[in-house]
Amino acid sequence: MLTTKSTRGLLLGAAALCSLAGSAFAAESLNIYTTREPGLIKPVLDEFTKETGIKVNTIFINNGLEERIRTEGENSPADVILTVDIGRLQAAKDYGVTQPVESETLEKVIPAAYRDPEGHWFGIALRARVVYASKDRVKQDKITYEELADPKWKGKICIRSGQALYNVSLFAAAIAHMGEAKAEEWLKGLKANLAKKPSGGDREQAKDILAGVCDIGIGNTYYVSLMRNGNNEEQKKWGEAINVILPTFEGGGTHVNVSGLALAKHAPNKANAVKFMEFMVSDDSQRIHAEANSEYPVKAGIPIHPTVASFGELTADNVPIAEIAKLRKKASEMVDKVGFDQ
């Protein structure tokens, strides 16, 4: 367990030694604070160390990552924040624990829609929020998000909590497309179609479809690949029970979200941190990342995991992620207002 003060003390000590010993030493470490599962990021971190010689210390924090860095203040050893969903990236920025990065590489590789216009966060991979449809009971292979509120689906839809990060972002996208009043009606319609109270994670929606509890579920793309290709025999069955339909907004595309990076405000190893951020959009790292996580690479021309590719061609929605970030608060309030989770 890393304790902040002593770690920073060690780091400062190391930095002092390094400045005496020359720059070769100074380039030796990097501290990543992450919410991501260790197994998912290890392959890419190992590759970074192999290519640069920079040792990576990873601190996994599932909840309260932003608060922790803020509490650590100027003594925080955090260099890079690696997390998922615009909700968390924006939270880090809003907590004041990030600093802007100017990097030609990041700006060239990452489309403007997937990074903060002020440079505080950068999307490195994409996930789409899609429909899991029962292979046995759903015949159609196209759907709009709007249609999820159609009474024809009454009692047939399963979804996790409306306040879950991924859903709040999806509902924010709905507000961007429909405007507040219509989005609220839509959310009420979706709630009226639920087979049961929102619960579980995305994988459980596929489980419920297999069990016949519902015909369609809402979930992220990568879970389907992780379920089908993982070692858990139960989950394999869940993954095989469903088809993925890539829904679109009327006049738009499929809602995508990012997993991404930010540079910590008081990063003690700033140069290494920027090097790492740029490494994360290199061909090698994008390929490894896409393979390990089944996310869509943010960089053009990198192959998509075959399972994810089998879902069909993704037409990403046209609402920039930064817009979604701004509408998340409204979306979250709307979830409470319509009693979505009740």
Ligand SMILES: [Fe+2]
């Ligand atoms: Fe997830």
